[in-house]
Amino acid sequence: MDSSESQDESSHHNKDLLLFRRARLRDVDSIAKIYSSSIEYLDPESRDWIESIVKKKSRRLRIYVASIEDEVAGFIIVYKKRDKAYIDAFAVDPRFRGRGIGQELLNYVETVLASEGVEKVYLSVKNHNNKALGLYIKNGYRITNVVLILRSLSRDIETDILKVDNITIRLDNIKRYSFPRTKLLDTTMWSNFTWDVDEYIYRVSKEDAIALAVYKGRRLLGVARIFFEQNEVFVERLALSFYRPTESLKIVVYALKTRVVSQPTTAITIPVDSSKSALLRTLIQLGFKVIDSEYILQKELIKLRYGVDQGNVANVQHLHAVKNTEF
Ligand SMILES: CC(C)(COP(=O)(O)OP(=O)(O)OC[C@H]1O[C@@H](n2cnc3c(N)ncnc32)[C@H](O)[C@@H]1OP(=O)(O)O)[C@@H](O)C(=O)NCCC(=O)NCCS
Secondary structure (H helix, E strand, O other), X not given: OOOOOOOOOOOOOOHHHEEEEEOOHHHHHHHXXXXXXXXXXXXXXXXXXXXXXXXXXXXXXXXXXXXXXXXXXXXXXXXXXXXXXXXXEEEEOHHHOOOOHHHHHHHHHHHHHHHOOOOEEEEEEEOOOHHHHHHHHHOOOEEXXXXXXXXXXXXXOOOOOOOOOOEEEEEEEOOOOOOOOOOOEEOOHHHHHHHHHHHHHHHHOOOOOEEEEEEEOOEEEEEEEEEEEOOEEEEEEEEEOOOOHHHHHHHHHHHHHHHHOOOOOOEEEEEEEOOOHHHHHHHHHOOOEEEEEEEEEEEEOOOOOOOOOOOXXXXXXXXXXXXXXXX
16 A cells, blocks of 8 residues: 555544535535634625525636535635635634644635636735634745724714815615726725626625715726625725825715715724725825734645546545645
8 A cells, every 4th residue: 555645644534525616505504604603703794695606606706615424514715816816715614623624625725726727826814813824824825915904983084185176976886886997906905806706796696785986077086895784884895096096095085974974973994905005094194093904815826737627526636646746
């Protein structure tokens, strides 16, 4: 027997029973359940949103699961855009944690992505999630950026300084309105991956969001996608004109305050990459406070020359072996 292979290092569980594949409709309840048991570490998504992703069968947005004896043990939601991918959510059922399943699922998804030509994988981790951070670093990810979460009550946002004329504000339900395809500067790296695919998911799901577009004359200053939760407004996407982005930001925030939010005590939350310092400075000048942060991690995938038959573990293990020999 050949003992040189190191695939059996961790034998906390019977690997023959562990399978990886794309999620199916009948997995949705289990995924939603695991999602809600991990909510402290993830951004909230509803069962309906998860179901809509699975139904859509998009190449750009997928859910993969690890299953043990046909029971979902964990999942990964991943966005793909050309040669890059973004892991949006990742969790293992609390009953199955600490047995290596998370790591194997992550490796499986990376292998599938690499076989499709993806060269870089990105993800974000909330600052208190040391276990996930440790797992990613062990698997070759490195921290490349930090996202700051900024928040202000509507009434505390300073908008008097603005001279706004010739401004047109367009507000609509995201189901009826698509953002213009103009190239814009997104305040977060991740919304580059998510904004256009999410538009399709919104159309098939029951979830609602508001789309905002602000023009000065005929020039697009910026766009925002917002969802409400109780007395809070979350800006999922904020993207600004490359021409004078900080001026545009002030006017888009003014539009949010005056046209989207009706209560002065409603809080507005906006995530911004820490590298976009001029935008951060502007928001803080307008009255926003830093309330939290997340790490952005990145990993370069090894180029794979072989295709992978999704769901076939034997093939994937073969690819792992190939990957190892390339080091
Ligand atoms: C993160 C999560 C998916 C990992 O899944 P899992 O199956 O429990 O993870 P694994 O058993 O494969 O591996 C965990 C590894 O992290 C390591 N780890 C745990 N805490 C750590 C720490 N503080 N520092 C460094 N490494 C740590 C463990 O040592 C383990 O590696 P080992 O097997 O070599 O000992 C799971 O804990 C989970 O669902 N958490 C809640 C949701 C979440 O945080 N998702 C990530 C969002 S970014």
